[in-house]
Amino acid sequence: MHAYRTHNCGQLRAADVGSQVRLSGWVHRKRDHGNLLFVDLRDHFGLTQIVTDIESEAFKQLERLRVESVVTITGDVVARAGEAVNPNLKTGEIEVRARDVSVQSNAQELPLPVAGEADYPEDIRLRYRFLDLRRDRIHSNIVLRSNVISSIRRRMIDQGFTEYQTPILTASSPEGARDYLVPSRVHPGKFYALPQAPQMFKQLLMVAGFDRYFQIAPCFRDEDARADRSPGEFYQLDFEMSFVTQDDVFAAIEPVLHGVFEEFANGKAVTPAPFPRIAYKDAMLRYGSDKPDLRNPLEITDVTDHFVGSGFGLFARIVEGGGVVRAIPAPGAGARSRKFFDDMNDWARAQGHAGLGYINIKSGEAGGPIAKNHGEEATAKLIAALGLGPDDGVFFAAGKELATAKLAGAARTRVGEELGLIEQGVFKFCWVVDFPMFEYDEDAKKVDFSHNPFSMPQGEMEALETKDPLDILAYQYDIVCNGVELSSGAIRNHKLEVMYKAFEIAGYTQEQVEENFPGMINAFKFGAPPHGGSAPGIDRIVMLLADEPNIREVVLFPMNQKAEDLMMNAPSAVSLKQLRELNIRIVEPQKS
Numbered sequence: 001m002h003a004y005r006t007h008n009c010g011q012l013r014a015a016d017v018g019s020q021v022r023l024s025g026w027v028h029r030k031r032d033h034g035n036l037l038f039v040d041l042r043d044h045f046g047l048t049q050i051v052t053d054i055e056s057e058a059f060k061q062l063e064r065l066r067v068e069s070v071v072t073i074t075g076d077v078v079a080r081a082g083e084a085v086n087p088n089l090k091t092g093e094i095e096v097r098a099r100d101v102s103v104q105s106n107a108q109e110l111p112l113p114v115a116g117e118a119d120y121p122e123d124i125r126l127r128y129r130f131l132d133l134r135r136d137r138i139h140s141n142i143v144l145r146s147n148v149i150s151s152i153r154r155r156m157i158d159q160g161f162t163e164y165q166t167p168i169l170t171a172s173s174p175e176g177a178r179d180y181l182v183p184s185r186v187h188p189g190k191f192y193a194l195p196q197a198p199q200m201f202k203q204l205l206m207v208a209g210f211d212r213y214f215q216i217a218p219c220f221r222d223e224d225a226r227a228d229r230s231p232g233e234f235y236q237l238d239f240e241m242s243f244v245t246q247d248d249v250f251a252a253i254e255p256v257l258h259g260v261f262e263e264f265a266n267g268k269a270v271t272p273a274p275f276p277r278i279a280y281k282d283a284m285l286r287y288g289s290d291k292p293d294l295r296n297p298l299e300i301t302d303v304t305d306h307f308v309g310s311g312f313g314l315f316a317r318i319v320e321g322g323g324v325v326r327a328i329p330a331p332g333a334g335a336r337s338r339k340f341f342d343d344m345n346d347w348a349r350a351q352g353h354a355g356l357g358y359i360n361i362k363s364g365e366a367g368g369p370i371a372k373n374h375g376e377e378a379t380a381k382l383i384a385a386l387g388l389g390p391d392d393g394v395f396f397a398a399g400k401e402l403a404t405a406k407l408a409g410a411a412r413t414r415v416g417e418e419l420g421l422i423e424q425g426v427f428k429f430c431w432v433v434d435f436p437m438f439e440y441d442e443d444a445k446k447v448d449f450s451h452n453p454f455s456m457p458q459g460e461m462e463a464l465e466t467k468d469p470l471d472i473l474a475y476q477y478d479i480v481c482n483g484v485e486l487s488s489g490a491i492r493n494h495k496l497e498v499m500y501k502a503f504e505i506a507g508y509t510q511e512q513v514e515e516n517f518p519g520m521i522n523a524f525k526f527g528a529p530p531h532g533g534s535a536p537g538i539d540r541i542v543m544l545l546a547d548e549p550n551i552r553e554v555v556l557f558p559m560n561q562k563a564e565d566l567m568m569n570a571p572s573a574v575s576l577k578q579l580r581e582l583n584i585r586i587v588e589p590q591k592s
Helices: 055-061 122-127 137-156 199-207 244-263 280-286 313-320 338-350 367-374 378-384 402-416 460-466 494-504 508-517 519-524 538-545 576-581
Strands: 020-032 036-043 046-053 069-081 094-105 181-183 192-193 214-223 232-242 275-281 324-330 356-361 364-367 393-399 429-433 439-443 444-450 476-481 484-491 531-533
Touching: 020 055, 020 094, 036 094, 046 069, 055 069, 055 094, 055 429, 122 460, 137 214, 137 244, 137 538, 192 531, 199 214, 199 367, 199 519, 199 531, 232 244, 232 538, 244 429, 244 476, 244 484, 244 531, 275 378, 280 367, 280 402, 280 429, 313 324, 313 393, 324 402, 338 356, 338 393, 338 402, 356 367, 356 378, 356 476, 364 367, 364 378, 367 378, 367 519, 378 393, 460 494, 484 538, 494 508, 494 519, 508 519
Parallel strands: 046 094, 275 429
Antiparallel strands: 020 036, 020 069, 036 046, 069 094, 181 192, 214 232, 232 531, 324 393, 356 364, 356 393, 429 476, 439 444, 476 484, 484 531
16 A cells, blocks of 8 residues: 555545545544544545544544644545535545544644635735645635646647747846846846846747747736736736738637636636727727726717707816716616715715716606706707616716726726626627827827837838827737736737837937847848737636636735735845845935
8 A cells, every 4th residue: 555645535436435545635624523533634636534433543643633734544435324425525425434544744723724715814825825725715726727827738739839938037128117137147237137028039039930939928027016917927828920910810819718718617608709809999988998898788978069068067168178078877777866876976086086977867857966057958968869768877977088088987897886787607808909009198298109119000101101190000909808908919010110210209219229129120130020919918817717806816926015925035135245246235225
């Protein structure tokens, strides 16, 4: 018999009754019934119930063990009595009557329980992450993550892609988020950077003729944490293709994403390919977001024209000053009390906005301050234009276009949630396309890139030379699922003269471009194919599939909100000897 186990803790069935077996694992739970002691023994694969009676030597050993101690148990498989069968457990038809117990490791008193799903403070969970990972939900999430990555790899290879690994130590980039810098010992005063993404390397792979590349790539960005973004590092399905249009990129990745989600959706419906495409401008108008949640059926409408010269003076003045008014429908809300509308207004103010106007319709009669001041005939026209029913409501956001769009989008989400309109049990995908190539930077008072500077402008050189920069669209696209942006991507600008011109519009000289991006610019001088790609986030994909609200629940060893690893005590101070080897002197921050 094996020293530790003949079977794992999720393996034994009714067919094994009568067998002598050996199991090893953690003491998950103990239940003392006086003359009988029941122990749930747990390993990676499952649970097996162990039973021993008071006359047995095994009883005495198991009785004094703390939960989470590691033991090896030898015993006989017996059938459970009919009323004791547990249909929710794979091993629920049997139990093992312990003959011999060997303690491999005694557990001390636990800082957090493993059995059960009680929530614990983040600092405790992260400091003892190895214990947190034993808990069933988190353990299952990590296994799901592994299975998702394996599925993605298979599907990408089936689509004709080949996996390559790009460097981790590279040059710092002047674009994007803050880099993590790594000092060079052999080049005093110089630094490597950890890659924010393999962007340039994957483009260079296309120049090198590899045609269809992918990898499950680690990326490093010194940016603040959010619920859907880990501080420090994350993983993405990075891919790039040569001699492709935007349609070709979509056609390659849609079967992969649809297939992975369908495989792990547990019966939830998944948008079939081809996924809907929504222009950025339309997304901002209709949904108030460039990552629309299509489970929410509500659509925002521009009603600016209705308030030109309106009796509702506040909106009339906003429109006269160049602002916009957006309407967010609230079907059936007319039947709600006034408190529902006032609470929405208070919520908007708490978000830093002036508030939300509203009209509530009860039995066909419009009420509220806007209806009162806008005028009966004008209000009737507005209600008809919006297609509102006799017991509906509508909220209004007004102001500068971008801020109003964002408020309307947030209000759309809140109204959908408050009225129970969000469709459940589905994964709804869409592409957001036709992003603007440039935007106006109010702080710097200049035109700058709005997205990826290496994207191909639609219309190429002709557009750059003849159009207002703010009217130029790019072959840039995001893929969105249930309101979560999974990735950004683009058809790349592979023509040097077009790239120089695009950067010139953003205020960069040719010399600055060549200095900042020498590897890619030099490569493009020797023949670059048209190419494009994207990089869906692995962490966010698993977060959606696991139905988790926070990305840390699907990452093995996440940092906290301050980008600290409480378990390994990182970042930490280093010795003076190490600093001297790297020719580095620490300058303490000035005290305020």
